Amino acid sequence: AQSVAQPEDQVNVAEGNPLTVKCTYSVSGNPYLFWYVQYPNRGLQFLLKYITGDNLVKGSYGFEAEFNKSQTSFHLKKPSALVSDSALYFCAVSLYNQGGKLIFGQGTELSVKP
Amino acid sequence: DGGITQSPKYLFRKEGQNVTLSCEQNLNHDAMYWYRQDPGQGLRLIYYSQIVNDFQKGDIAEGYSVSREKKESFPLTVTSAQKNPTAFYLCASSLLAMSTDTQYFGPGTRLTVL
Numbered sequence: 001a002q003s004v005a006q007p008e009d010q011v012n013v014a015e016g017n018p019l020t021v022k023c024t025y026s027v028s029g030n031p032y033l034f035w036y037v038q039y040p041n042r043g044l045q046f047l048l049k050y051i052t053g054d055n056l057v058k059g060s061y062g063f064e065a066e067f068n069k070s071q072t073s074f075h076l077k078k079p080s081a082l083v084s085d086s087a088l089y090f091c092a093v094s095l096y097n098q099g100g101k102l103i104f105g106q107g108t109e110l111s112v113k114p
Numbered sequence: 115d116g117g118i119t120q121s122p123k124y125l126f127r128k129e130g131q132n133v134t135l136s137c138e139q140n141l142n143h144d145a146m147y148w149y150r151q152d153p154g155q156g157l158r159l160i161y162y163s164q165i166v167n168d169f170q171k172g173d174i175a176e177g178y179s180v181s182r183e184k185k186e187s188f189p190l191t192v193t194s195a196q197k198n199p200t201a202f203y204l205c206a207s208s209l210l211a212m213s214t215d216t217q218y219f220g221p222g223t224r225l226t227v228l
Contacts, residue, residue, distance in 0.1 A: 009154070032213050043118075043204055043219035044157075051214050090156060099164055100145055100211040101172070104156035 006105035021076040023091030033074040118220035137205035145211035146188035151202040164211035
């Protein structure tokens with residue numbers, strides 16, 4: 001079965017430090033990978049996606065993610081965290097010829113302290 | 115959230131009632147989706163529609179129904195058959211129902227059963 005795992009329910013980072021939110025996937029075939037962010041009681045905002053090509057993908061608000069096929073991972077990173085980055089982050093995968101269906105991880109709560 | 119509206123923001127339902135959640139988009143997108151979000155479980159797909167007058171069940175369709183009579187509208191009805199409807203409901207749309215397309219989300223409706 002296709003699945004996405006975010007192994008950490010919560011990540012705590014000090015402002016100005018680098019942050020990493022982890023995501024691993026298990027799919028058959030080539031995955032298309034997405035990261036979204038959700039602020040309290042709001043919808044999801046798209047950050048970035050990997051379809052093909054360069055393994056390092058740059059997205060909105062200074063975030064980037066690295067696709068690693070051998071480790072089946074797609075970790076989200078930012079060189080210098082801001083307090084305003086505190087939110088819930090979701091990794092998702094879609095599959096070729098599956099009508100755009102997304103499979104989401106359970107989410108990781110990022111807390112950035114001043 | 116721009117381009118996709120959901121109403122109402124909060125909805126309260128009594129046992130045995132059917133309720134309908136509205137989702138409208140002005141992005142001229144062909145595909146629309148409904149997800150349910152529960153704490154710690156990520157998002158799960160309820161129904162999706164690739165084109166007007168067509169829709170498919172997602173992973174948790176039981177107790178829900180949809181219609182797609184207009185391109186811009188994809189209402190979700192939560193029926194009395196849904197045993198545990200209290201959740202946050204998110205509508206999304208994408209240009210086409212392709213695996214590489216980005217889904218854009220509305221602000222959500224929080225449904226509570228009294």
